Amino acid sequence: MPPATFASALAVILASVGGGQTPSAAAPTPDRPRRALARTWRGATRPEDAETYLEYQRGTGLRSYQRTPGNLGVTVLTRNRGSKTEFLMVSLWESEDSIRRFAGDTIDRAVFYPEDDRYLVERDEHVDHFEVVFQEGGLSR
Numbered sequence: 001m002p003p004a005t006f007a008s009a010l011a012v013i014l015a016s017v018g019g020g021q022t023p024s025a026a027a028p029t030p031d032r033p034r035r036a037l038a039r040t041w042r043g044a045t046r047p048e049d050a051e052t053y054l055e056y057q058r059g060t061g062l063r064s065y066q067r068t069p070g071n072l073g074v075t076v077l078t079r080n081r082g083s084k085t086e087f088l089m090v091s092l093w094e095s096e097d098s099i100r101r102f103a104g105d106t107i108d109r110a111v112f113y114p115e116d117d118r119y120l121v122e123r124d125e126h127v128d129h130f131e132v133v134f135q136e137g138g139l140s141r
Helices: 003-016 047-059 061-067 096-103
Strands: 037-045 071-081 084-093 120-123 128-131
Touching: 037 047, 037 096, 047 061, 047 071, 047 084, 061 071, 084 096, 084 120
Parallel strands: none
Antiparallel strands: 037 084, 037 120, 037 128, 071 084
């Protein structure tokens, strides 16, 4: 599947199965290994601010993800929708404990940075968590 098609499919799937519930952290067994968690957040900027906001995120949120023990990576998806550019951030984590190291005890609340108000015209105050049940391949740039 081409990268653009994969990104679009992922965004649709994640948007359709939300609900704000953190997956249960069932203990791993030989038949059911521990699975990673995906944390998703959505926001939007004006189209003319999208690249600047992404650069800002590289120095704040994306850097914070990378520096947190237990973070397994992050993917940033964007799409233009008329008067705004939407962002969907999907970060992968080893466990709820690793998410807490990043987000604090209220892991369903989004983390914001001082200049976010300057760029964001829409933002979700909450995040969704999903158990990663299948992952294959990777993207390179």
